[in-house]
Amino acid sequence: MATCDAWRTSCCLLRAPHPPPAPPSTLPPPLPPQLLDLLKSVSRSFYLSIRLLPAGLRQPVAIAYLLARASDTIADTSELPARERATMLELFMGLIEGAQPPGSVEDISAWFAPFQRNEDEHALMVALPQCFAWMAQLGPQDLDAVREVLASITRGQQLDVERFGEPATIASLQSPGELDEYTWLVAGSVGEFWTRMCFRHLPDFSNLPEERMLELAKSYGKGLQLVNILRDVGEDLAAGRCYLPAHELAAAGVAPGDRIMNAAALQPVWQKWLHLAQQRLDDGMLYASAVKPRRVRAASALPALLGARTLALLRADGLAGAMAHRVKMDRTQVQGLLLRLALTLASPASLAAQYRRMGQGQ
Template identity: 25%
Template sequence: MTARELDAAGIRDPRLRAAYAHCRELNARHGRTYFLATRLLPPDRRPAVHALYGFARWADDIVDAPGGAGTHDADERPRRTAALDRLSDDLARGLAGARSTAPVVAALADTSSRYAIDHRHFTDFLASMRSDLTVSEYADYGELRAYMHGSAAVIGLQMLPVLGTVVPREEAAPYAAELGVAFQLTNFLRDVGEDLDRGRIYLPQDLLAAHGVDRELLCRCRDANAADHRVTAALRAFAALTRAAYRRAAPGVSMLDPVTRPCIRTAFVLYGGILEAVAADDWAVLHRRAVVPRRRRALVAGDGLLRVTAARLAARRRPAGAPAASPRPSPARKEAR
């Protein structure tokens, strides 16, 4: 299937094909929900999404390398800072047209060129990754939103040129950014315990304090594998913030190219389902990761597949010259790297 996707995208250079295949493998291995939704995209657009995911995953792994050490690990911080510096420099050269030996950079630079993605989105993303090495908590939701501009909102903005829109792109952009935020808030809720092990708390401090929760209580509950009604109340409040982000993002789905909507709608439903899974697991995110049941995932994916089929049939019936989405750079642009 990889070869078919690369052929459909017009990616011929063997080195770039290998780079994109590497990013696809990262997506398949680490982003199960995201990868499942990506399978609903037209084949020619999948490699670009894999490249965006692969780069983000690579940077995230630098910040959160295996072993659980994180912000609180002063011995690891210089090494990870240096690794981010190298990645940032390599990306700058790649975006300027230089050849990169790092597969994730080579694929990302090519995708950025093909779809004319604003380079500032990558700069902002790396700035948020860098802050994860020094910032361990956020005073309020405003501070957290500022961080998520680079860590989440720009991911939605990077995706938008690949997905295509039926409205001017700038009209759809705020909704794409908000959906990126909703997805990350979901991850923050699901991963409270794992993030705590890295020394980080993404739930705003004022929200926690309003329910009588602090870092000490969170650590005590995690260490003792115990529940506390105050923690549960704080988690419920954070889930409410997250659901509000989904509501704000929802109108943007209909602004996308009809052939890409099923992918984003599927991701929207599956990620939203994580909130339901957390609640169904008695808000035990300090002790284990909640997952959407396999049957539920299959049903949502099946619905997405039906929507994809309908959208592609409609596209074939569309009269010649009748645009369904705003123009986007052709995937067949010259491979400059």
């Protein structure tokens, strides 16, 4: 009940004044309840951001996210050989581009759903045909934008399978350039997609020009993915993946092939990328502060606020703690953050104050 009350309060207080009703022919279709349920089950934090968006933006962004999660699920189904997953990702990409028979999605759904132990991931794979049906209902410009961002994300998943597809051996990215490319493919491209969609759907979106917002969005997205990488370093090593560059590990005296790495030796490398993640979250807050509609400003700032808190938890635990367990923000803290966003109407000054607070672990 407390969760519902906090969410209801935040939605009411962040709601912008109602614009004049649009003619019936221009009103966007409501999000299907099944789509919202799927979104909430696979990512509660992104679901919160989606709910803050204007109606015309919710459907294309939500569908893009669900299909991106589906490609991630395909890539991560380690019970299947890497070659088979790579083949299915090619088929998935053909479906996104409209170059495969629609019935192929049924094959992917039927093949991958039984391997999902997580019930939410299982439900997503079962609903994959419906997700493609929802995508097909988008307008031409939105459909092109969704296809473009999914092409980048799926390419990132394909690289993951190629590099880390055989968990019996551990592999590492080779250079900072490979890490930068990966974070752009799976997250920086999402920031650019979000920005282009907002400029298209919201005529008075930002105080900054589109080119500058795209630069900040790219950096912001890459920073969020770095936070994920730094948070999941222990789990990734156990699964045979290391996203930290091999030559940096070697310079620190760490063998990339070691599943159990010396935390003290690895610390300088980890700290370097932690610092860069913080800088890129700072870009995210510059981005959010430039957004004019307050609900979209809140939605844009929320990932940076959560990311700042995650970085604070990582600093408090240290690398050894991050390798031992996955840090996670408490749900009551998320509720408190949403309520503060609501009470302050997500003003730029209040967002800056909350960002500092989150970064200090408060």
